[in-house]
Amino acid sequence: MATQRILDFLATRRPEGPCLVVDLDVVRENYRAFERALPDSRIFYAVKANPAPEILKLLADLGSSFDTASVPEIEMALDAGATPDRISFGNTIKKERDIARAFDLGIRLFAVDCKEEVEKIARAAPGSRVFCRVLTDGAGAEWPLSRKFGCVPEMAVDVLRHAAALGLDAYGVSFHVGSQQTDLSAWDRALGDARFVFEALAEQGIVLRMVNMGGGFPTRYLRDVPAAQAYGQAIFTALSKHFGNRLPETIIEPGRGMVGNAGVIKSEVVLISRKSEDDAVRWVYLDIGKFGGLAETMDEAIRYPLVTRHDGEETAPCVVAGPTCDSADVLYEKTPYPLPLSLTVGDEVLIEGTGAYTTTYASVAFNGFAPLRSYVI
Amino acid sequence: MATQRILDFLATRRPEGPCLVVDLDVVRENYRAFERALPDSRIFYAVKANPAPEILKLLADLGSSFDTASVPEIEMALDAGATPDRISFGNTIKKERDIARAFDLGIRLFAVDCKEEVEKIARAAPGSRVFCRVLTDGAGAEWPLSRKFGCVPEMAVDVLRHAAALGLDAYGVSFHVGSQQTDLSAWDRALGDARFVFEALAEQGIVLRMVNMGGGFPTRYLRDVPAAQAYGQAIFTALSKHFGNRLPETIIEPGRGMVGNAGVIKSEVVLISRKSEDDAVRWVYLDIGKFGGLAETMDEAIRYPLVTRHDGEETAPCVVAGPTCDSADVLYEKTPYPLPLSLTVGDEVLIEGTGAYTTTYASVAFNGFAPLRSYVI
Numbered sequence: 001m002a003t004q005r006i007l008d009f010l011a012t013r014r015p016e017g018p019c020l021v022v023d024l025d026v027v028r029e030n031y032r033a034f035e036r037a038l039p040d041s042r043i044f045y046a047v048k049a050n051p052a053p054e055i056l057k058l059l060a061d062l063g064s065s066f067d068t069a070s071v072p073e074i075e076m077a078l079d080a081g082a083t084p085d086r087i088s089f090g091n092t093i094k095k096e097r098d099i100a101r102a103f104d105l106g107i108r109l110f111a112v113d114c115k116e117e118v119e120k121i122a123r124a125a126p127g128s129r130v131f132c133r134v135l136t137d138g139a140g141a142e143w144p145l146s147r148k149f150g151c152v153p154e155m156a157v158d159v160l161r162h163a164a165a166l167g168l169d170a171y172g173v174s175f176h177v178g179s180q181q182t183d184l185s186a187w188d189r190a191l192g193d194a195r196f197v198f199e200a201l202a203e204q205g206i207v208l209r210m211v212n213m214g215g216g217f218p219t220r221y222l223r224d225v226p227a228a229q230a231y232g233q234a235i236f237t238a239l240s241k242h243f244g245n246r247l248p249e250t251i252i253e254p255g256r257g258m259v260g261n262a263g264v265i266k267s268e269v270v271l272i273s274r275k276s277e278d279d280a281v282r283w284v285y286l287d288i289g290k291f292g293g294l295a296e297t298m299d300e301a302i303r304y305p306l307v308t309r310h311d312g313e314e315t316a317p318c319v320v321a322g323p324t325c326d327s328a329d330v331l332y333e334k335t336p337y338p339l340p341l342s343l344t345v346g347d348e349v350l351i352e353g354t355g356a357y358t359t360t361y362a363s364v365a366f367n368g369f370a371p372l373r374s375y376v377i
Numbered sequence: 378m379a380t381q382r383i384l385d386f387l388a389t390r391r392p393e394g395p396c397l398v399v400d401l402d403v404v405r406e407n408y409r410a411f412e413r414a415l416p417d418s419r420i421f422y423a424v425k426a427n428p429a430p431e432i433l434k435l436l437a438d439l440g441s442s443f444d445t446a447s448v449p450e451i452e453m454a455l456d457a458g459a460t461p462d463r464i465s466f467g468n469t470i471k472k473e474r475d476i477a478r479a480f481d482l483g484i485r486l487f488a489v490d491c492k493e494e495v496e497k498i499a500r501a502a503p504g505s506r507v508f509c510r511v512l513t514d515g516a517g518a519e520w521p522l523s524r525k526f527g528c529v530p531e532m533a534v535d536v537l538r539h540a541a542a543l544g545l546d547a548y549g550v551s552f553h554v555g556s557q558q559t560d561l562s563a564w565d566r567a568l569g570d571a572r573f574v575f576e577a578l579a580e581q582g583i584v585l586r587m588v589n590m591g592g593g594f595p596t597r598y599l600r601d602v603p604a605a606q607a608y609g610q611a612i613f614t615a616l617s618k619h620f621g622n623r624l625p626e627t628i629i630e631p632g633r634g635m636v637g638n639a640g641v642i643k644s645e646v647v648l649i650s651r652k653s654e655d656d657a658v659r660w661v662y663l664d665i666g667k668f669g670g671l672a673e674t675m676d677e678a679i680r681y682p683l684v685t686r687h688d689g690e691e692t693a694p695c696v697v698a699g700p701t702c703d704s705a706d707v708l709y710e711k712t713p714y715p716l717p718l719s720l721t722v723g724d725e726v727l728i729e730g731t732g733a734y735t736t737t738y739a740s741v742a743f744n745g746f747a748p749l750r751s752y753v754i
Contacts, residue, residue, distance in 0.1 A: 072745035114650035146704040152653040273491035276529040368449035
């Protein structure tokens with residue numbers, strides 16, 4: 001996943017310290033793959049995945065819309081050239097004064113998952129469109145979602161009816177099947193729930209028009225065109241099954257799927273040691289860890305590919321850890337990582353698939369270390 | 378733990394958004410308590426706990442030394458007025474070029490836990506003092522240490538002999554019993570290991586002089602003077618038991634114990650909701666979460682006291698979560714937090730005991746949210 005452009009950049013510029021390099025060509029390919037796989041869906045890029053201005057600008061130029069989590073993200077999307085009608089305030093947890101600021105900036109599309117949030121929006125953003133997030137179980141996803149967002153479908157009916165009663169535009173339903181979702185039936189189940197909400201409200205004279213299918217599209221499938229088509233086809237089939245020939249508008253919100261495989265972190269081996277003479281595993285310490293941008297290694301959830309100049313040589317299991325004095329700053333230990341025996345201090349290690357959820361996760365200055373630098377090329 | 382000075386500051390200044398307020402009077406009291414409890418030990422404040430310049434300046438003026446994790450932390454300690462002989466480069470994981478920079482800045486005291494690190498120091502900081510960290514099991518600590526730092530005592534003997542052979546000053550041994558350690562026997566076991574290393578090297582003509590007892594002193598005990606004395610007494614007794622009348626120099630490295638109880642985070646309730654009509658727990662969403670500075674709630678390890686204006690009224694169990702669109706941004710769920718039923722959106726929530734390991738842990742801009750602001754008064 002380290003493209004030749006990224007390798008050339010690193011070879012030429014030789015940046016000091018850990019850094020992320022993102023190849024815009026890959027982002028463009030990913031955008032096109034989403035367009036091809038789901039031609040009838042509007043794409044709202046999840047800005048939180050990587051808000052680098054160059055990425056937002058490229059996607060705005062390609063015609064993307066933007067899913068934002070906060071007022072600063074709305075401002076970034078506007079700065080990149082997106083018009084307010086292409087921006088959704090997709091966080092279900094918003095201060096009323098932030099809703100008002102978004103409304104002032106022209107935003108008219110908001111996520112909710114409870115009546116309290118509907119009431120804030122009715123006061124601070126009157127007449128806006130709202131969609132209600134429905135809980136899914138997240139089964140089959142590599143980075144499963146908790147119950148943090150959404151409500152059960154029965155409650156979504158009440159929430160959207162409340163929105164309509166308060167003069168808001170009850171626009172639709174959203175769900176998220178969990179990140180890196182590989183089980184195609186997850187979309188079928190969630191679309192069934194969406195249909196339930198559509199029908200229950202239609203019986204009360206409220207006609208929803210939109211289903212926001214969230215993100216969760218696994219990167220590695222989308223790069224493979226037949227597989228991407230299979231995803232698109234499975235989702236289209238599920239839509240047709242549940243909505244017949246009255247298909248709703250649909251939205252997708254790719255984040256990791258748009259930028260994850262476009263970025264590579266360059267890091268360096270700081271130390272290799274054992275804890276005792278008879279220790280079976282080596283400890284390999286890199287100059288980036290959990291608090292420098294690799295937060296998604298929490299509970300060893302995301303296992304990034306590590307590339308070294310010794311690949312292909314004999315390997316042995318290693319614990320991989322970060323450079324801080326924090327004992328929790330260990331990336332892979334429960335499942336040790338096989339790394340070449342010839343790896344030595346000072347060697348470069350490329351951490352692939354790190355274009356999403358890295359730069360913004362980096363801590364401000366934990367242990368005095370600077371945040372992750374980023375180059376978008 | 379919210380002192381009157383902190384409450385007055387918040388009432389007068391009414392800062393917008395989440396923020397940390399640290400009361401320097403409490404830091405001063407903590408420093409004095411450490412001095413009284415362990416009068417024969419040098420205090421090296423663990424800068425990583427909170428590197429606010431005002432805190433470093435106060436401690437430098439009080440005579441503290443400083444345990445640092447990186448070159449930027451060394452520079453901060455120097456800026457605060459500490460002379461290089463009062464600064465230790467306590468991270469066992471260091472790039473050789475950072476060791477060289479520290480040496481240039483006058484630093485002559487370094488932590489190691491393997492021969493490879495000794496060799497870097499011999500090259501980049503010739504003649505310096507080194508101490509070798511020994512593994513402890515961390516049993517009894519609320520934030521237990523992994524095996525990330527240190528080596529077994531037998532290997533520490535080899536590491537320090539190697540240091541002496543390369544012209545370094547084999548100065549001593551360090552250990553860390555784990556943060557918020559309440560089991561006094563943890564120090565006894567670790568000091569027994571230290572004695573083993575001292576004796577094994579003495580037989581080879583290498584005389585160590587220092588034991589670095591790390592941090593781990595629990596805040597709540599130290600504020601209680603008899604308990605603080607009990608800690609000091611237990612440690613002194615263990616030292617005497619293992620080293621007889623040839624007591625080594627000792628160092629302690631308090632971090633959380635120095636600043637944890639000096640700080641309070643002011644936050645705000647953004648949303649309170651249920652996931653279904655029959656949901657037993659409410660979800661309370663604050664404007665600060667795991668990625669805004671409360672990283673130590675990972676695995677619900679640290680349970681901060683939450684204070685609201687409704688305290689004393691009837692409570693019910695809540696899940697407490699942060700404001701980001703990340704499903705992992707949940708503070709307390711496995712063990713729900715009892716909060717007043719009368720709590721409402723917009724209410725202020727004080728998160729106590731948050732002076733340590735919060736500001737620097739905050740993410741740069743995850744979800745577009747600004748890092749945690751800090752006021753030191």
